[in-house]
Amino acid sequence: MRRRALMASLAALAAAPGRVARAQEAPIPIGLVAVLSGPNAAYGTAIRAGVELALGQVNAGAARLRLIVEDSGGSKDGAINAARKLIGRDRVAAIIGPTLSNEMFAMGPVTNARGIPTIGTSTTAGGITDIGPFIFRTALPEADVIPVTMKKAASRGVKRVALMYANDDAFSKSGFEVMRTAAAGTGFTILTVESFGSRDTDFSAQLTKIKGLAPDAVGISALVEPVAGVLLQARQLGFGRETLFIGGNGSNSPKLGQIAGTAADGLIVGSPWFIGKQDPLNLAFVAAFRARFGRNPDQFAAQAYDTLGILAAAIARAGNADPARIRNALLKTDRVGVMGPFRFTERRDPASTEGVVVLEMQGGAFRIAG
Amino acid sequence: MPPWLSDLLWTYQNVLVALGVNGLLALSMYVVLAAGQLSLGQAAFMGLGAYASALLSLRLHWPFWLVLPLSPVVPVGFALLVGGPTLRLSGIYLAIATIGLGEVLRAVYLNVDALGGALGLSGIPEAAPLWLIYLVLAASLFVLWQVGRSRIGRAMEAMRGDARTALAMGVNVRRYRLATLAASAALAGLAGALSAHATDFIGPSDYGFETAVSILSFALLGGVASPFAPVLGAAVLTLLPEALRGFADLRLVLNGLVIVLAVLFLPRGILPWRMRRSAA
Numbered sequence: 001m002r003r004r005a006l007m008a009s010l011a012a013l014a015a016a017p018g019r020v021a022r023a024q025e026a027p028i029p030i031g032l033v034a035v036l037s038g039p040n041a042a043y044g045t046a047i048r049a050g051v052e053l054a055l056g057q058v059n060a061g062a063a064r065l066r067l068i069v070e071d072s073g074g075s076k077d078g079a080i081n082a083a084r085k086l087i088g089r090d091r092v093a094a095i096i097g098p099t100l101s102n103e104m105f106a107m108g109p110v111t112n113a114r115g116i117p118t119i120g121t122s123t124t125a126g127g128i129t130d131i132g133p134f135i136f137r138t139a140l141p142e143a144d145v146i147p148v149t150m151k152k153a154a155s156r157g158v159k160r161v162a163l164m165y166a167n168d169d170a171f172s173k174s175g176f177e178v179m180r181t182a183a184a185g186t187g188f189t190i191l192t193v194e195s196f197g198s199r200d201t202d203f204s205a206q207l208t209k210i211k212g213l214a215p216d217a218v219g220i221s222a223l224v225e226p227v228a229g230v231l232l233q234a235r236q237l238g239f240g241r242e243t244l245f246i247g248g249n250g251s252n253s254p255k256l257g258q259i260a261g262t263a264a265d266g267l268i269v270g271s272p273w274f275i276g277k278q279d280p281l282n283l284a285f286v287a288a289f290r291a292r293f294g295r296n297p298d299q300f301a302a303q304a305y306d307t308l309g310i311l312a313a314a315i316a317r318a319g320n321a322d323p324a325r326i327r328n329a330l331l332k333t334d335r336v337g338v339m340g341p342f343r344f345t346e347r348r349d350p351a352s353t354e355g356v357v358v359l360e361m362q363g364g365a366f367r368i369a370g
Numbered sequence: 371m372p373p374w375l376s377d378l379l380w381t382y383q384n385v386l387v388a389l390g391v392n393g394l395l396a397l398s399m400y401v402v403l404a405a406g407q408l409s410l411g412q413a414a415f416m417g418l419g420a421y422a423s424a425l426l427s428l429r430l431h432w433p434f435w436l437v438l439p440l441s442p443v444v445p446v447g448f449a450l451l452v453g454g455p456t457l458r459l460s461g462i463y464l465a466i467a468t469i470g471l472g473e474v475l476r477a478v479y480l481n482v483d484a485l486g487g488a489l490g491l492s493g494i495p496e497a498a499p500l501w502l503i504y505l506v507l508a509a510s511l512f513v514l515w516q517v518g519r520s521r522i523g524r525a526m527e528a529m530r531g532d533a534r535t536a537l538a539m540g541v542n543v544r545r546y547r548l549a550t551l552a553a554s555a556a557l558a559g560l561a562g563a564l565s566a567h568a569t570d571f572i573g574p575s576d577y578g579f580e581t582a583v584s585i586l587s588f589a590l591l592g593g594v595a596s597p598f599a600p601v602l603g604a605a606v607l608t609l610l611p612e613a614l615r616g617f618a619d620l621r622l623v624l625n626g627l628v629i630v631l632a633v634l635f636l637p638r639g640i641l642p643w644r645m646r647r648s649a650a
Contacts, residue, residue: 037621080384088377105490110384167480168488169488174489
């Protein structure tokens with residue numbers, strides 16, 4: 001019923017194109033599915049903050065979009081239930097989220113079958129957009145970021161590498177596959193591949209073996225806690241600055257410095273965004289985020305902030321709340337955000353890696369790698 | 371079907387699927403608890419059923435009407451295999467041994483690439499319609515109700531009261547325990563196959579310790595006086611998080627509060643009435 005009324009008013013507005021911009025009485029509902037409870041809540045909270053900040057700016061003057069936030073709890077079922085509720089009850093025109101790649105693999109087929117554009121802001125695993133034509137992502141997949149990191153490693157004279165990864169979570173495993181391909185593609189020799197569990201605390205067997213092979217670099221694909229554990233133990237076992245540590249997306253967190261301290265110094269990691277980028281858009285974003293939330297934004301907030309901007313622009317171009325038109329408008333996105341210039345490929349992945357910066361840990365904090 | 375009804379069904383389809391599947395899992399827990407054993411292997415058996423059926427569908431492209439009846443085979447096989455040694459254990463030791471089984475299987479799913487590793491298996495055909503899930507649940511309820519009212523049910527209740535007394539009364543405790551474990555594995559396997567073919571994606575973390583505990587909580591909340599009790603417990607625990615969605619941040623707090631209150635004030639479950647026995 002509500003949808004029909006909305007469509008009718010939009011049709012009336014479309015008949016008078018000059019007035020479309022003032023569609024005050026019927027803000028278009030959009031949904032956000034994020035992990036807001038449980039162990040991964042930090043990611044979802046950052047994403048919600050980024051989306052809300054952007055929404056406030058988009059809606060400045062006239063309320064054009066109405067945001068409905070649902071918690072997925074980090075589980076597949078939670079994500080599916082949230083999406084079904086948003087689409088079936090709230091009649092959203094598009095969904096931002098979910099947070100985890102595993103959630104997208106479960107939720108994506110549902111929203112795609114219903115023809116609702118769904119944009120992951122943090123789903124970096126391989127195969128996400130293969131789910132269907134309505135699944136987008138603004139998160140740069142690891143396949144785009146890690147080769148940039150590897151190139152930086154090559155420029156520092158790395159030739160022989162060892163790889164380590166956590167084999168019990170989808171994100172780390174798929175990051176490792178990318179790392180292996182990228183290392184081979186950059187011309188590195190892979191000496192050995194060692195795996196561990198995300199909750200392991202002892203990595204000495206793997207590290208001792210790697211030390212014996214004396215690689216130029218060690219690539220690690222895992223979430224931030226085990227990466228910190230590996231680095232702390234590596235320093236104890238006598239790994240020095242002659243060995244370069246290369247992180248995947250999981251290492252791209254300020255928590256690394258907080259847990260591992262100076263043991264993490266020298267680790268390099270590629271990132272789609274960096275808080276210290278000096279372009280005016282980014283400076284304004286960081287200042288606005290600090291003013292509203294009283295803390296620094298992270299990569300997830302930045303990606304979510306850009307994503308709402310991209311979606312709002314696409315909805316404005318589509319001219320109404322028809323999901324199919326919004327999808328087509330999304331494909332024509334050409335916009336500069338805090339992460340840099342942004343377009344979608346035909347496969348609905350980010351087209352440009354121009355915004356990727358390689359960061360290096362120094363004194364327990366990230367700075368741009370030299 | 372009017373559009374509002376089909377919309378409502380679409381919105382809550384996943385909840386309705388979970389309601390049926392969790393009902394089956396609750397029955398799987400009920401079968402062992404009713405015979406006086408604390409097994410926490412139900413999630414592992416569910417995983418075996420889910421993985422085995424998903425592989426049959428994905429790799430061999432067998433039709434679902436063939437896959438579903440076969441889905442209990444692997445979990446029942448495992449139950450018989452591990453049942454021999456583990457059923458010598460009782461109480462908390464059996465619980466720990468069955469948790470171990472679940473963890474071993476999780477490690478196997480993670481490390482065998484043919485099973486998808488940490489990425490799990492996706493693209494499983496959505497072949498399990500809602501009515502089929504509820505048909506299986508209703509049939510299982512009916513069978514367990516009939517069995518519970520018979521001599522077998524009486525023997526199980528005697529074992530639940532005191533295994534040694536039951537043995538002295540001539541109940542073949544060992545055989546009953548093995549049979550109930552196998553029946554429990556079969557129900558969990560069916561639940562696994564149905565849920566895998568209703569959500570199209572499964573992963574190793576779906577069948578771990580957390581799932582085992584939530585299956586146990588279905589039976590704890592509902593009670594084990596009759597097969598309907600744990601199914602009701604499962605229904606409450608499945609619907610509660612959805613019903614409380616409007617409370618946003620307070621959702622988990624209220625969810626926990628309801629469970630704590632139920633356990634404190636209804637120690638024998640929310641459905642404590644026993645079923646009437648047929649004359650023996």
